[in-house]
Amino acid sequence: MFSFFKKKPQEPAPAPEAPVAPVSAEVVAPVPAPPAEAPAAEVQAEIVAAVTPIEQKQSWMARLKVGLSKTSSNLTTLFVGAKIDDDLYEELESALLVSDAGVDATQFLLDALKRKVKADKLTEAEQVKTALRTLLLEMLTPLQKPLVLGQHQPLVMMITGVNGAGKTTTIGKLAKHMQAHHQSVLLAAGDTFRAAAREQLTVWGQRNNVTVIAQESGDPAAVAFDAVHSAQARGTNVVMVDTAGRLPTQLHLMEELKKIKRVITKGMATAPHEILLIIDGNTGQNALTQVKAFDDALGLTGLVVTKLDGTAKGGVLAAIARARPIPVYFIGVGEQIEDLQPFNAQEFVEALLG
Numbered sequence: 098m099f100s101f102f103k104k105k106p107q108e109p110a111p112a113p114e115a116p117v118a119p120v121s122a123e124v125v126a127p128v129p130a131p132p133a134e135a136p137a138a139e140v141q142a143e144i145v146a147a148v149t150p151i152e153q154k155q156s157w158m159a160r161l162k163v164g165l166s167k168t169s170s171n172l173t174t175l176f177v178g179a180k181i182d183d184d185l186y187e188e189l190e191s192a193l194l195v196s197d198a199g200v201d202a203t204q205f206l207l208d209a210l211k212r213k214v215k216a217d218k219l220t221e222a223e224q225v226k227t228a229l230r231t232l233l234l235e236m237l238t239p240l241q242k243p244l245v246l247g248q249h250q251p252l253v254m255m256i257t258g259v260n261g262a263g264k265t266t267t268i269g270k271l272a273k274h275m276q277a278h279h280q281s282v283l284l285a286a287g288d289t290f291r292a293a294a295r296e297q298l299t300v301w302g303q304r305n306n307v308t309v310i311a312q313e314s315g316d317p318a319a320v321a322f323d324a325v326h327s328a329q330a331r332g333t334n335v336v337m338v339d340t341a342g343r344l345p346t347q348l349h350l351m352e353e354l355k356k357i358k359r360v361i362t363k364g365m366a367t368a369p370h371e372i373l374l375i376i377d378g379n380t381g382q383n384a385l386t387q388v389k390a391f392d393d394a395l396g397l398t399g400l401v402v403t404k405l406d407g408t409a410k411g412g413v414l415a416a417i418a419r420a421r422p423i424p425v426y427f428i429g430v431g432e433q434i435e436d437l438q439p440f441n442a443q444e445f446v447e448a449l450l451g
């Protein structure tokens with residue numbers, strides 16, 4: 098099942114469009130006032146759930162389970178035939194740390210588990226496992242939030258992340274899913290560093306009926322600005338701004354991201370409405386460092402965790418839930434479109450703990 102949440106727009110009545118300003122590298126035309134949002138094309142206040150064939154769903158869950166099988170086997174075997182004693186807690190501590198949950202989340206889970214074992218007078222290891230499942234679910238459920246469509250016209254999304262995290266691939270998958278929900282999509286090829294990235298996106302756009310705004314050379318902020326105005330003029334529903342990969346330690350590149358955000362806001366006062374960080378699920382605890390750094394710089398609204406089909410351990414979501422509980426809109430378990438699905442805490446915990 099792939100679903101988005103569609104909502105009525107909350108903005109005041111739309112004002113007329115500001116004239117499209119010429120794109121310039123540094124400062125862009127005066128801020129149009131007031132925010133010029135056209136009425137949302139189609140609005141519904143309900144969760145739109147695409148019915149996904151049961152086999153597809155099962156194969157997706159199967160891939161998630163395979164992806165997280167190492168962690169799952171570490172976490173589940175330690176309960177088999179075990180006694181509830183210090184050894185069990187120690188083994189659990191190691192398994193959680195190895196799963197990338199990090200010290201804080203691991204300690205939190207262990208403390209909570211010990212309290213629960215005492216309070217509920219648990220006597221069997223299997224009951225402790227069930228208690229752990231409940232605690233993990235409580236911890237991860239706040240991360241489960243749908244991406245809202247139809248609230249802004251256009252909905253402007255900035256997509257960020259380190260090199261190779263899966264930004265461009267995720268944009269492609271999201272665009273397809275959005276089209277399936279009758280949303281028109283426009284992409285801004287903001288990775289102006291790599292000509293190949295721009296070309297890749299342009300070719301992909303042509304094939305998939307998605308307009309791509311790209312510039313031969315230039316400033317990614319200008320490309321983003323151009324894309325926002327273009328979407329406003331065309332009545333496009335969603336703009337996704339791709340950005341070049343960068344490490345949080347590359348401070349000048351982080352400054353560039355802030356600039357892209359500022360310039361988007363100049364193009365549309367309420368935008369960007371979503372700032373997503375794409376995380377490679379295999380980066381372990383480093384993912385948390387990325388979340389903190391990108392959030393500090395930009396104020397993230399959502400995360401997408403990719404490559405949970407590989408050697409990912411999955412525990413990093415617990416670390417994120419404790420340290421920076423930013424919604425995980427989607428998780429990816431492969432390269433196909435249907436391999437990107439909304440994050441569901443229940444399914445995730447099931448994949449981790451059986």
Ligand SMILES: Nc1nc2c(ncn2[C@@H]2O[C@H](COP(=O)(O)OP(=O)(O)OP(=O)(O)O)[C@@H](O)[C@H]2O)c(=O)[nH]1
Pocket residue numbers: 258259260261262263264265266267288294341342343403404405406407429430431432436
């Ligand atoms: N196995 C697997 N591979 C994925 C997934 N998502 C993306 N990939 C692959 O990861 C690689 C990098 O993806 P890109 O989308 O190019 O990453 P990017 O963040 O745009 O990279 P840069 O443009 O270098 O910053 C590609 O080979 C993708 O096919 C996933 O969920 N699972």
